[in-house]
Structures are given as structure tokens and as C-alpha cells.
Amino acid sequence: MxxxxxxxxxxxxSLRRRVTLTALVVLLVVLPITGLAVKAIFDAQAERxxxxxxxxxxxxxxxxxxxxxxxxxLVRRIDADGIRVTLTLRxxxxxxxxxxxxxxxxxxxxxxxxxxxxxRGATLILSTDTALLDGASRTLQRVLFIAGAAAxxxxxxxxxxxxxxxxxxxxxxxxxxxxxxxxxxGGRLQPTRSDTELGRTAAAFDEMLDSLEGAERTARGxxxxxxxFVADAAHELRTPVTGLQTAAETLLQLGPDAPAERREELELxxxxxxxxxxxxxxxxxxxxRIDAGLVLRHQPVLLKHLAQTQAxxxxxxxxxxxxxxxxxxxxxxxxxxxxTQILANLLDNxxxxxxxxxxxxxxxxxxxxQVQVVVQDNGPGVPAEDRERIFQRLVHxxxxxxxxxxxxxxxxxxxxxxxxxxxTDRPDGRPGAAFLLTVPLVKP
Numbered sequence: 001m002x003x004x005x006x007x008x009x010x011x012x013x014s015l016r017r018r019v020t021l022t023a024l025v026v027l028l029v030v031l032p033i034t035g036l037a038v039k040a041i042f043d044a045q046a047e048r049x050x051x052x053x054x055x056x057x058x059x060x061x062x063x064x065x066x067x068x069x070x071x072x073x074l075v076r077r078i079d080a081d082g083i084r085v086t087l088t089l090r091x092x093x094x095x096x097x098x099x100x101x102x103x104x105x106x107x108x109x110x111x112x113x114x115x116x117x118x119x120r121g122a123t124l125i126l127s128t129d130t131a132l133l134d135g136a137s138r139t140l141q142r143v144l145f146i147a148g149a150a151a152x153x154x155x156x157x158x159x160x161x162x163x164x165x166x167x168x169x170x171x172x173x174x175x176x177x178x179x180x181x182x183x184x185x186g187g188r189l190q191p192t193r194s195d196t197e198l199g200r201t202a203a204a205f206d207e208m209l210d211s212l213e214g215a216e217r218t219a220r221g222x223x224x225x226x227x228x229f230v231a232d233a234a235h236e237l238r239t240p241v242t243g244l245q246t247a248a249e250t251l252l253q254l255g256p257d258a259p260a261e262r263r264e265e266l267e268l269x270x271x272x273x274x275x276x277x278x279x280x281x282x283x284x285x286x287x288x289r290i291d292a293g294l295v296l297r298h299q300p301v302l303l304k305h306l307a308q309t310q311a312x313x314x315x316x317x318x319x320x321x322x323x324x325x326x327x328x329x330x331x332x333x334x335x336x337x338x339x340t341q342i343l344a345n346l347l348d349n350x351x352x353x354x355x356x357x358x359x360x361x362x363x364x365x366x367x368x369x370q371v372q373v374v375v376q377d378n379g380p381g382v383p384a385e386d387r388e389r390i391f392q393r394l395v396h397x398x399x400x401x402x403x404x405x406x407x408x409x410x411x412x413x414x415x416x417x418x419x420x421x422x423x424t425d426r427p428d429g430r431p432g433a434a435f436l437l438t439v440p441l442v443k444p
Contacts, residue, residue: 020159027155035144042140046133054109054126057083061124065116071095074119084127089118099125106130287393287405290412296335303371303439304329306336307362310343320357323347327364330371332441338413339439342421345406346375346435353379353433363427369441370419376426376434387423414439 057078064074075085075096085096102108109126113119194200247269254262304325311323343362350360354377363374382390389395391411394404407421414421419439426434 020156023159024152024156027152031148031151035141035148038144039137039141043137046136050107050128050130050133053080053083054107054128057126058109058111058124061111062113062115065113065119068116071118071122082128086125086127087119088123088125090121100127102127284405286409287412290409290416294412294416296338296416298333298335300331301334301336301339302329302331303339303373304364306339307343307364307373310340310347311362313344314347314351314360318351318356321351321354321360322358323360323362325362325364328366330364330366330441332371332439334417334439338416342410342413342437343373343375345410346437349406350375350377350379350433353377355379370438371441373437373439374427374434375437376432378430378432381431381433382423390423391421
């Protein structure tokens with residue numbers, strides 16, 4: 001019985017000593033490092049503040065000189081505690097305090113004034129004694145040393161007194177730790193008791209591991225997607241950049257004696273490829289804004305009027321097309337610029353899909369808490385298996401002439417409004433493509 005008691009007492013004492021000595025050793029290492037870091041930061045900040053003060057006074061002097069302030073007034077206005085100001089004009093006249101020789105304890109800034117009737121070309125010397133900073137640094141060093149020693153003593157006393165209370169539940173904690181270790185499965189703690197502090201901690205730790213592993217998988221997927229997106233964007237940019245380079249090199253090689261028709265052809269190619277590259281860059285910026293959280297400017301919008309404006313624009317660009325806008329006028333709170341971009345993208349896609357002639361319809365309807373806009377055409381349509389894929393970034397349709405970013409941007413704008421944009425069948429069952437835009441009537 002006595003042996004067991006001695007063993008228990010010896011183990012408790014040993015652990016108490018180890019914890020106490022370890023904490024004190026750590027404190028002995030950390031305190032000097034912290035003190036040195038604090039002193040270094042203080043010295044660096046003091047030096048920086050001193051340099052900033054001198055530089056600021058020198059800049060003020062230049063400003064006052066540009067305002068044609070008299071030399072004596074200039075010296076008086078830039079004078080400050082701890083700064084010795086000496087202004088020497090070009091004729092040798094000196095204002096302010098006599099100049100001092102720079103030494104180890106003197107910090108000086110010398111500038112030549114560039115303006116003023118009397119001060120142009122004058123030499124301004126700003127001097128300060130660093131002895132005050134050195135004294136403050138030494139005082140700080142003493143304070144840190146005394147505070148560190150006091151912290152060591154207080155910590156030692158607190159550890160000796162506090163360890164008796166802190167180590168009291170050690171046996172219970174050891175038993176619980178063994179039960180958790182025995183029931184661990186799948187890299188989780190899985191506590192057998194969740195009504196204790198350790199049990200709740202173990203359960204929270206398991207939940208954290210689940211979240212971290214899920215976040216890691218999501219991060220790997222996002223990283224792979226971003227790499228692919230960057231590679232695709234670079235590939236898309238390569239085409240217009242290559243066209244620009246080729247056209248520019250050819251134009252340079254032809255020289256000034258080249259035929260006017262050939263030069264005009266190359267210049268048009270330069271303009272076209274530069275616009276193409278600019279459009280792609282603008283689309284990439286729009287996607288970046290969507291990913292970062294698009295900020296919408298909500299205001300009252302007449303949706304049918306907006307759609308009719310875009311239809312009129314498209315009719316001017318493609319007079320062979322028939323464009324109809326049907327449905328009631330609906331007023332809602334939305335960002336008119338973003339809605340205009342959505343409608344313009346859908347109408348342009350419909351024009352490209354129907355060739356030189358075709359029928360494009362915009363049908364509006366009001367469904368209680370949201371408005372629906374269907375943009376449909378009589379073109380070849382979008383196969384059902386591709387209706388979600390075309391909303392992926394840099395995915396081109398068979399008749400696509402753009403960057404492959406228009407539909408992803410349009411969907412991003414729609415979802416930023418709290419709605420959505422999908423590809424679907426035509427409501428009347430006829431052949432062709434149909435895109436359904438939904439926007440809430442109330443601002444989300």
C-alpha cells in the first residue's frame with residue numbers, strides 16, 4: 001500500500017516539476033527574444049518617426065517657399081521641438097540657429113529650396129539630437145529586463161500553486177483518453193461520452209476534421225477548375241494575339257510601298273483581332289466581378305421596354321430577321337445595365353443561330369412573385385445533353401462566334417438578381433432554341 005502511495009506521489013511530483021521547469025525554460029527563452037523584438041521595433045519606429053518628422057518639415061519648407069513666404073517666417077513656421085533650423089540664402093545671409101557639425105549623435109537633413117523670390121536656391125539644414133532617443137531606448141531596455149524578471153518569479157509561484165489544482169482530475173482524463181483511443185475508427189476520436197468537457201471537445205474535433213477534409217476536397221476541385229480555366233483563357237487569348245502579331249509583322253514587312261488594298265486588309269485585321277482580345281478580357285473581368293460578389297444597382301425597370309430596345313437594336317444589325325416582343329409590361333426592381341447585357345447576349349446568340357434570316361421571339365409573363373422572359377428562335381436548337389454544358393466557361397456552341405463566356409456571364413447576372421437562366425424546349429413545342437430567364441419582382 002505504501003509502495004503504491006509512494007509511486008503515485010513520485011509520479012505527481014515528477015510531472016509537476018517537469019511542467020513547471022518546462023514552462024520556466026520556455027519563458028526564459030521567450031522573454032529575452034520578446035524583449036529584443038520590442039526594443040528593435042521601438043528603435044526602428046523611433047528612427048522612422050524621426051526621419052518622417054525631418055522629411056515632413058523639409059517638404060513643408062518647399063511648400064512655403066513656393067508660396068513665397070519670407071525667410072524668417074519660413075524658419076519660424078517649420079521650427080519644432082527638438083529640431084534645429086538653419087536657412088542660408090544664396091547671398092550668405094543666415095536665418096535661424098547656427099548650423100552644427102553632423103556627428104554620431106546628430107541627424108541632419110539638407111535640402112535646396114527651389115522656389116521663392118528670396119529663398120530660391122537657399123540651403124535648408126534641419127538638425128536634431130538623437131541622444132533623447134538613445135536614452136528612451138535604454139530606459140525601455142531596463143524596464144523590459146525588470147518586467148521579465150518579475151514575470152519569471154510570478155509565473156514560477158503561480159505554476160507551483162496552480163499545478164496542484166490543475167492536476168487533480170488527471171486520473172479521470174487519462175481513463176477518458178484511453179477509452180477514446182480504444183474506440184477510434186476512421187481517423188476520428190469518436191468519444192464514448194459526449195456529456196463531458198473532453199467528450200464535447202473530441203466530438204467538436206471530429207466535426208472539424210470532417211469539415212477540413214471536405215474543404216480540402218473542395219479546394220482541390222476548385223484549384224483544378226481554376227487551372228483548367230486559366231489554360232482555356234490563355235488558349236482563347238492566343239488566337240487574337242497571334243492574329244495581331246501576324247498582321248503587324250506582315251504590315252511592317254510590306255513597307256510604305258505596299259498596295260493600299262493590302263494595307264487596308266491588314267489594318268482591318270488588326271482592328272478586328274484587337275476588338276476580339278478586348279472583348280475576351282472584358283468578359284474575363286466580368287466573370288471575376290461575379291465570382292467576387294457582384295454589386296447591383298437596383299432601380300425601377302420596365303422590362304418589356306428594355307427588351308423592345310434590344311430588339312430594335314438587333315433589327316438594325318440584322319434586317320433580315322423578324323423579331324417580336326410579346327407579353328405585358330412588367331415593372332421590377334433590378335439593375336437595368338445587367339438585364340440589358342443578359343437580353344443582348346440572348347438575342348445575339350439567337351441571331352447567330354438562325355443565320356441571315358429567322359424568327360426571334362421574346363415572350364414576357366408575370367408569375368406572381370417573379371417575371372419570366374423566354375427568348376426563342378427557329379434555329380437548330382440546343383440538344384438536351386448540351387443545355388447545361390453551354391453555361392460552362394469557355395464552352396463554344398456549333399454556331400458560336402464569341403469567347404464562350406457570354407452565357408456564363410448572363411447566368412451570373414441572373415443569379416445575382418436572385419433568379420436564374422436556363423436552356424429549355426420551346427413552350428410551343430416547335431423546333432428551335434429557348435432560354436428562360438427568371439427574375440424576382442422583389443429585390444432579394
